[in-house]
Amino acid sequence: MEQLFFIIFAGIALIGAVNLLLRRNPLYAALSLLTTMAALTGLYIMLKAYFIAVIQVMIYAGAIVVLFLFVIMLFNIRVVERQTDRRGYLKWLALPFAIILIGQFVYIARLFEGNPTPVGTEVGLTEMVGRKLFTAYLLPFEVTSILILAAIIGAVVLAQKE
Amino acid sequence: MGMERLGINYSAVLPEIIMALTGVALMLMEAFWPSRSKRRAGLVALTGLGIALIATLRLWGTPRQTAYAGMIIIDDFRLLFTAIVIIASVLAVFLSWNFLEEERIQPTAYFALLLFCAVGMALLTSSHDLIMVFLGIETVTISTYVLAGYRRDDLRSTEAALKYFILGAFSSAFLLYGIALVYGATRTTNLSAIQTVLNQPLNDAERALMMVGAAMLLIGFGFKVTAVPFHVWTPDVYEGAPTPVTAFLSVGPKAAGFAAFLRVSSLVFGADFDLASAGRALQSDWISAVAVMAILTMTFGNLIAITQTNIKRMLAYSSIAHAGYVLMGIVARDWQAVAFYMIAYTVMNIGAFAVVALIARRGDERVLIEDYSGLGFRQPTLSFPLTVFLISLTGIPGTAGFVGKFWLFKSAWEAGFSMLVIIAVINTVISAYYYLYVVIVMFFREAKREIEPVPLPGAFGFTLAVTVLGTFYLGLLPTRVFSYLNQAQTAIAHLIH
Numbered sequence: 171m172e173q174l175f176f177i178i179f180a181g182i183a184l185i186g187a188v189n190l191l192l193r194r195n196p197l198y199a200a201l202s203l204l205t206t207m208a209a210l211t212g213l214y215i216m217l218k219a220y221f222i223a224v225i226q227v228m229i230y231a232g233a234i235v236v237l238f239l240f241v242i243m244l245f246n247i248r249v250v251e252r253q254t255d256r257r258g259y260l261k262w263l264a265l266p267f268a269i270i271l272i273g274q275f276v277y278i279a280r281l282f283e284g285n286p287t288p289v290g291t292e293v294g295l296t297e298m299v300g301r302k303l304f305t306a307y308l309l310p311f312e313v314t315s316i317l318i319l320a321a322i323i324g325a326v327v328l329a330q331k332e
Numbered sequence: 333m334g335m336e337r338l339g340i341n342y343s344a345v346l347p348e349i350i351m352a353l354t355g356v357a358l359m360l361m362e363a364f365w366p367s368r369s370k371r372r373a374g375l376v377a378l379t380g381l382g383i384a385l386i387a388t389l390r391l392w393g394t395p396r397q398t399a400y401a402g403m404i405i406i407d408d409f410r411l412l413f414t415a416i417v418i419i420a421s422v423l424a425v426f427l428s429w430n431f432l433e434e435e436r437i438q439p440t441a442y443f444a445l446l447l448f449c450a451v452g453m454a455l456l457t458s459s460h461d462l463i464m465v466f467l468g469i470e471t472v473t474i475s476t477y478v479l480a481g482y483r484r485d486d487l488r489s490t491e492a493a494l495k496y497f498i499l500g501a502f503s504s505a506f507l508l509y510g511i512a513l514v515y516g517a518t519r520t521t522n523l524s525a526i527q528t529v530l531n532q533p534l535n536d537a538e539r540a541l542m543m544v545g546a547a548m549l550l551i552g553f554g555f556k557v558t559a560v561p562f563h564v565w566t567p568d569v570y571e572g573a574p575t576p577v578t579a580f581l582s583v584g585p586k587a588a589g590f591a592a593f594l595r596v597s598s599l600v601f602g603a604d605f606d607l608a609s610a611g612r613a614l615q616s617d618w619i620s621a622v623a624v625m626a627i628l629t630m631t632f633g634n635l636i637a638i639t640q641t642n643i644k645r646m647l648a649y650s651s652i653a654h655a656g657y658v659l660m661g662i663v664a665r666d667w668q669a670v671a672f673y674m675i676a677y678t679v680m681n682i683g684a685f686a687v688v689a690l691i692a693r694r695g696d697e698r699v700l701i702e703d704y705s706g707l708g709f710r711q712p713t714l715s716f717p718l719t720v721f722l723i724s725l726t727g728i729p730g731t732a733g734f735v736g737k738f739w740l741f742k743s744a745w746e747a748g749f750s751m752l753v754i755i756a757v758i759n760t761v762i763s764a765y766y767y768l769y770v771v772i773v774m775f776f777r778e779a780k781r782e783i784e785p786v787p788l789p790g791a792f793g794f795t796l797a798v799t800v801l802g803t804f805y806l807g808l809l810p811t812r813v814f815s816y817l818n819q820a821q822t823a824i825a826h827l828i829h
Contacts, residue, residue: 259538259801273734281537304403305338306401307403307463308338308340308400308401309345309399309400309401309403309404309464310403310461310463310464310467313455313464313467313471314467314469315472316448316451316452316471317452317467317471317474318354318473319355319356319448320445320449320452320471320474321474323359323441323444323445323448323478324474324478325446326441326444327441327442327478327482328478328481328484328493332476
């Protein structure tokens with residue numbers, strides 16, 4: 171049963187990733203990225219990493235892909251396409267990069283022999299993250315609020331009309 | 333869970349709390365009591381910074397301790413660098429006084445961003461955990477991205493902000509990735525805990541992670557302290573940003589960045605380890621990498637500075653060269669020398685930029701070195717202070733720059749890096765050319781066109797007086813500061829000796 175769900179989610183993620191590469195229209199590419207992200211969420215839930223699953227939906231599917239879509243809509247797509255064509259020679263870099271990545275993957279895969287030991291069941295829970303956030307990471311949590319406040323003020327300053 | 337276990341200690345972060353509240357108060361003031369008067373906002377900002385400085389100095393002498401579950405550390409190192417960054421912020425407020433009026437900028441948001449940046453800098457100097465290092469750096473850089481782009485109708489300023497933002501975000505990613513890898517190898521982000529882990533042997537995978545993590549952290553810090561080859565953003569940003577902001581960028585965030593770099597370097601990667609430990613191998617690699625970076629930074633910065641015709645760009649490359657000298661202090665692991673150099677550099681560089689800001693005038697129109705011709709005897713109130721600062725930046729005896737450089741060179745020599753010192757001395761000689769060239773242009777060249785004299789506003793007069801006195805005080809009577817620094821007991825001195 172678990173294997174079946176794994177195959178379904180992993181398949182959707184792979185199809186989304188391949189589709190992302192094949193689409194010429196960046197809008198469709200961004201939407202297939204969204205599909206991949208959503209499928210990965212399913213994999214995280216199967217690994218009982220519930221917190222990461224929720225974050226995956228909120229940050230990647232929610233914030234980042236939406237940001238991509240906004241950028242694509244605000245830019246003039248045709249201009250972007252013409253510029254990418256001129257740098258055609260860059261595509262020859264794809265092969266060495268792919269070889270490096272595959273090499274890394276093989277190296278890492280060989281480091282882990284046998285089945286990895288599962289971590290405790292409570293590790294992926296939101297409760298544990300919250301507990302840490304308000305005890306050991308209390309000061310960083312508070313400092314983040316200053317950071318975000320500075321970012322908001324900065325955005326308003328740069329965007330406001332004279 | 334008790335307060336003790338959380339390590340809550342309000343007095344330990346009192347300077348940061350005061351500055352953050354002042355920043356918030358400035359924003360609320362704008363909402364409830366709107367006015368475009370720069371005086372009121374400026375006074376509020378100065379008061380907040382002043383109280384924060386008092387809070388910092390009151391902590392002086394407290395025993396070394398960590399707070400907030402090891403997130404921050406209170407020691408003389410932190411207090412000294414916090415004082416430096418607060419003083420840099422105070423001087424930046426004075427420098428911005430006229431800029432805000434001339435450009436008709438709403439002062440509250442500007443000063444609020446400056447204060448939030450000061451909060452980030454103060455946290456950077458106190459961080460004892462890689463998470464805090466990252467958050468401190470982000471708070472500083474996000475505020476300074478906006479400050480650099482404050483002149484929105486000027487293409488140069490906008491370009492500076494955009495370049496700074498893109499490269500800054502890129503380097504932050506390196507830093508964060510490095511932190512993640514170090515965490516993966518050691519299962520902690522606390523600096524002392526990482527040191528404990530590194531004092532034991534690690535397995536192959538952990539060693540590899542640690543190595544890559546250390547390299548990424550070095551890249552991240554290199555960007556923030558403008559070390560070559562991660563300096564490319566510096567000249568464009570320093571040239572394009574409004575001059576008061578450039579002055580602030582070149583001292584405040586840089587001093588804070590060096591404080592964090594020094595803390596991480598001396599507590600983790602450059603610390604003394606047992607012979608068979610994992611840290612031992614890492615330490616020698618780290619120190620040699622930083623030493624090579626120091627050589628590249630000072631040589632490249634000085635050589636390119638010679639060719640510059642724009643004084644802001646020239647000072648940007650000079651700032652890169654000075655970062656190279658400071659890196660020597662990190663190699664030699666002498667934090668007192670670095671602290672003294674940062675004090676000296678803050679005083680003389682803010683002073684130099686104050687004169688540049690005054691002469692540049694509205695919209696940064698006159699920033700070429702040839703614009704300074706004939707200035708010498710016509711405007712002695714500007715040319716004499718600038719001469720003092722340039723002489724001090726060169727490192728001629730009698731000025732703060734000489735004492736700072738001498739101390740750095742001495743500690744690097746004693747630590748056994750004689751090659752590094754020789755290269756640094758050669759670089760000092762090279763730098764004399766472009767610093768003194770400006771002096772020659774000012775005093776011995778006729779003005780190309782008639783220029784009306786630049787008025788000297790009160791805030792600038794005050795800044796110039798303070799920085800000139802500071803340059804001479806640190807250069808002629810440094811013993812008092814020396815004895816303070818030597819008394820200072822810190823985690824770093826404790827670990828090395």
